[in-house]
Amino acid sequence: MNLNKHLEIAVSTAKKSGLSLLNENNIIINNLKDKDIKLQSDLDSEEIIFAELKKESDFDILSEEAGFIKGSSNSSFRWIVDPLDGSLNFSRKIPICCISIALWDNDVPVLGVIYDFNNDKMYTGIIGEGSYCNGISINVSSIKDKKDSIICTGFPVYSSFESDNLLKFVTKLQTFKKVRLLGSAALSSVMVASGSVEVYHESSIALWDVAAGIAIVEAAGGYVEYNFIDSKNHLLDVWAFNSKSLK
Numbered sequence: 001m002n003l004n005k006h007l008e009i010a011v012s013t014a015k016k017s018g019l020s021l022l023n024e025n026n027i028i029i030n031n032l033k034d035k036d037i038k039l040q041s042d043l044d045s046e047e048i049i050f051a052e053l054k055k056e057s058d059f060d061i062l063s064e065e066a067g068f069i070k071g072s073s074n075s076s077f078r079w080i081v082d083p084l085d086g087s088l089n090f091s092r093k094i095p096i097c098c099i100s101i102a103l104w105d106n107d108v109p110v111l112g113v114i115y116d117f118n119n120d121k122m123y124t125g126i127i128g129e130g131s132y133c134n135g136i137s138i139n140v141s142s143i144k145d146k147k148d149s150i151i152c153t154g155f156p157v158y159s160s161f162e163s164d165n166l167l168k169f170v171t172k173l174q175t176f177k178k179v180r181l182l183g184s185a186a187l188s189s190v191m192v193a194s195g196s197v198e199v200y201h202e203s204s205i206a207l208w209d210v211a212a213g214i215a216i217v218e219a220a221g222g223y224v225e226y227n228f229i230d231s232k233n234h235l236l237d238v239w240a241f242n243s244k245s246l247k
Contacts, residue, residue, distance in 0.1 A: 001077075003103075003111055003126050006057065010079075010101040010113040011122060013052035017045045017083065017099050018117030027091050036157045037088050038065075045083035045099065053079055059103070062234070064208045076106050080211035086184035095119070100186040102211035107228075112212030112219075114186045123190045125219030131193050140222040140242035141195035149198035149246055151176045152188035156205045172201070189213025192240050193220035199247075200240040207234040214240065 021041060028040035046065045053061060058073040063081040071078075079101065084090060086097030095118035102112045114123040123138075125131035131138050143149050151173060173179050180197065182188050185205055191197040193216045200213070214224045217240045224240045225247070239247050 006103055007111050009056045013049050014099045014101055014113050014115035017048045018115045020048055022117055039087050042084045049081055049083055080104055080208050082208040085186040089183045096182050096184050098186050100212040102215055109215035112215030114190050114212050123216055125216035127219050131216045131220035138194040139220050141198055143198050144243040144245050146175045149176050150178045151199040152180045152191055152197050153201050154181050156202055185209035186213050189217055189240050192222055193217045198242050203237045204235050205238055210238050
């Protein structure tokens with residue numbers, strides 16, 4: 001299988017969708033419930049991505065908005081798509097959002113593409129071949145002490161906000177130098193891959209939010225531990241770090 005070809009497919013698809021989002025002037029909110037937000041922009045981006053991926057490959061697709069789409073192939077490979085990660089940021093003109101496209105073989109990451117369209121930064125990675133930002137090699141940092149490390153985290157839609165759970169969450173973070181909440185799981189993970197932070201962690205995060213990031217972190221020399229806690233809803237707990245000593 002030509003992974004570079006499929007990486008190129010994901011890159012060109014992300015660019016086309018990103019251009020559409022950059023030209024979006026009228027933000028339409030389709031659903032605003034509890035801590036979740038659904039934009040028309042998510043659906044429009046997904047439509048562009050589906051059209052491009054289906055034109056170039058016959059793999060199954062798992063996407064945030066449409067769910068599972070069966071391809072014509074019986075291959076174990078599948079695209080995993082978040083057409084707009086950081087929808088709330090996007091709706092508020094906070095330029096921390098992106099497009100995330102990954103290729104997995106069953107439950108194993110193969111490659112990932114994350115396009116930070118606001119800053120025209122294309123993060124790519126193929127497991128075993130390295131990670132890049134706009135064609136320049138990126139790697140995880142060399143910091144291995146928690147007291148000198150930065151952790152990115154967040155509160156996904158499915159998070160529990162009970163006091164006991166929040167206390168446990170805060171306890172995990174206290175030993176790190178600094179904590180950052182960006183509002184985009186995908187961009188948080190590439191911060192680890194590029195060496196800007198040492199750790200990314202979230203609980204009850206959806207697979208499409210982190211599928212590409214997991215591949216890019218691993219390809220950049222990092223480590224990722226993920227555990228599916230709700231297979232039906234594709235939810236998992238994720239730790240991505242530059243050194244296993246930081247978990």
